[in-house]
Amino acid sequence: MSISKNSQRPFTVIVEGNIGSGKTTFLQHFNKFDDICVLAEPIELWRNCNGHNLLGLLYEDRKKWSFTFQSYVQLTMLEQHTKLTDRPIKLMERSIYSARYCFVEKMKQDGLLSHASAAVLDKHFEWVKEYANVGVDLIVYLRTSPHVVYERMMLRNRAEEKSVSLEYLQALHQIHEDWLYHKTIFSVAAPVLVLNANLDKSVIHEEYMKCEPQILNRTLTVHT
Numbered sequence: 001m002s003i004s005k006n007s008q009r010p011f012t013v014i015v016e017g018n019i020g021s022g023k024t025t026f027l028q029h030f031n032k033f034d035d036i037c038v039l040a041e042p043i044e045l046w047r048n049c050n051g052h053n054l055l056g057l058l059y060e061d062r063k064k065w066s067f068t069f070q071s072y073v074q075l076t077m078l079e080q081h082t083k084l085t086d087r088p089i090k091l092m093e094r095s096i097y098s099a100r101y102c103f104v105e106k107m108k109q110d111g112l113l114s115h116a117s118a119a120v121l122d123k124h125f126e127w128v129k130e131y132a133n134v135g136v137d138l139i140v141y142l143r144t145s146p147h148v149v150y151e152r153m154m155l156r157n158r159a160e161e162k163s164v165s166l167e168y169l170q171a172l173h174q175i176h177e178d179w180l181y182h183k184t185i186f187s188v189a190a191p192v193l194v195l196n197a198n199l200d201k202s203v204i205h206e207e208y209m210k211c212e213p214q215i216l217n218r219t220l221t222v223h224t
């Protein structure tokens with residue numbers, strides 16, 4: 001399987017958003033379309049890397065496990081970006097870009113990565129961006145408020161996330177906003193479609209349907 005940049009790739013859409021913003025729910029909405037290869041975040045790989053729950057280790061001791069966890073996230077996301085499909089459209093939950101621009105950025109802000117570790121992650125990310133087939137055609141940003149996603153995360157009650165604080169979600173929200181809404185940090189790999197993902201489950205599918213033309217017709221016109 002070739003991961004090189006010049007090999008063909010499907011129309012690639014990444015869905016980005018804070019923890020609990022509804023990305024999995026968004027993917028489920030699009031699962032019914034035969035033209036779309038839907039790739040959920042490889043969280044089960046992070047929970048079991050040769051028997052090690054790296055996600056659990058990370059939230060238990062961020063200082064100790066940030067580099068290890070991010071190294072594996074970068075590999076698993078590279079796998080997802082380059083995974084072959086005969087379907088014309090690929091819809092991915094998160095990406096190698098949010099791993100670097102949101103999560104690694106937050107770790108650097110919090111001093112959880114040594115400069116040496118951050119430098120190694122950056123070298124790896126820059127190589128992948130330059131030489132691997134990780135192009136993106138459309139970004140869907142599920143825009144939420146930190147209080148809303150905090151509520152949902154607590155309700156969803158994922159074992160590893162018990163220690164995740166509202167402050168962490170607020171900081172992660174701001175980084176997503178600066179990257180995808182204000183576009184004041186980092187490059188944006190493709191046009192961004194912003195959805196109001198605060199809407200409740202009972203009406204959110206109407207909001208998701210707004211993306212169907214852009215995704216199904218593989219058009220890039222983004223009406224802001």
Ligand SMILES: Nc1ncnc2c1ncn2[C@@H]1O[C@H](COP(=O)(O)OP(=O)(O)OP(=O)(O)O)[C@@H](O)[C@H]1O
Pocket residue numbers: 017018019020021022023024025026041152153155156197198199200201202204
């Ligand atoms: N629009 C919504 N209104 C109310 N609850 C929602 C909505 N969307 C998702 N939820 C609930 O919030 C929780 C998180 O949703 P989901 O798993 O889709 O988010 P996510 O972005 O994939 O989360 P993570 O990044 O942690 O994987 C789930 O329990 C889900 O049922």
Ligand SMILES: Nc1nc(=O)c2ncn([C@H]3C[C@H](O)[C@@H](CO)O3)c2[nH]1
Pocket residue numbers: 019041043055058069070073094098099100103104161
């Ligand atoms: N540190 C860190 N880096 C990442 O690249 C990353 N991507 C996702 N996550 C965390 C968020 C949710 O708890 C859980 C599911 O999204 O995994 C990450 N955490």
